[in-house]
Amino acid sequence: MPQRTMGEIVRDQKPLVLGPEATVSEACAAMYARKVGAVLVTDTDRRLLGIFTGRDAVRLLAEGLDAKSTHLDAVMTKGPTTLGPKATAIDALLLLNDCGFRHVPIVDGERVVGIVSRYDFRAREQARMDDESGFMEVMR
Numbered sequence: 001m002p003q004r005t006m007g008e009i010v011r012d013q014k015p016l017v018l019g020p021e022a023t024v025s026e027a028c029a030a031m032y033a034r035k036v037g038a039v040l041v042t043d044t045d046r047r048l049l050g051i052f053t054g055r056d057a058v059r060l061l062a063e064g065l066d067a068k069s070t071h072l073d074a075v076m077t078k079g080p081t082t083l084g085p086k087a088t089a090i091d092a093l094l095l096l097n098d099c100g101f102r103h104v105p106i107v108d109g110e111r112v113v114g115i116v117s118r119y120d121f122r123a124r125e126q127a128r129m130d131d132e133s134g135f136m137e138v139m140r
Contacts, residue, residue, distance in 0.1 A: 006092060006106045007085030010114025015105075017042050017112060020049055020073035024060055027052050027072055038103040040112050041076045047110045050076030053103060082107040083116075092116050 016030055017040045027039045031054070041050040052072050060067065060075050082105045083092055092104055096118045106114040 003088040003090055005085060006083050006087045006116060009116060009120060010106050013114040015040050015115045018072060020071060022072050024057060024067040024070045024075060028057055038115060040105055040115055041072050042112055046112045048105055048107055048112050050078045051080045051105060052076045080105055084108060085113060089121055093121060
């Protein structure tokens with residue numbers, strides 16, 4: 001059975017996108033309303049500038065910054081690791097697992113087309129990754 005590509009997975013997705021001038025408060029409210037854990041921070045041409053996640057919000061609060069006056073460009077993760085639309089679901093799962101990420105932006109050229117999280121995958125890809133990881137462990 002062929003592996004799904006990121007392009008297939010995000011085909012109809014409308015990721016949460018905000019500009020770098022948006023405040024952390026606005027980002028958190030939008031994340032809560034959309035029930036998502038990340039905001040893709042882009043310029044007006046949808047070129048990815050960074051990513052802001054729930055982990056970033058926790059860090060901001062722990063540092064005592066004000067969510068209503070702090071802009072995303074000050075606290076986002078700049079230049080996040082991305083995948084292209086031709087990457088496979090296994091590629092994404094391995095990246096998420098190996099790097100400890102919860103979210104990976106999908107970018108075609110420089111333009112954002114979507115985002116995937118470890119929870120977006122069905123058991124098929126997770127089981128396949130577990131099988132491959134187990135195989136690699138035996139080979140060590």
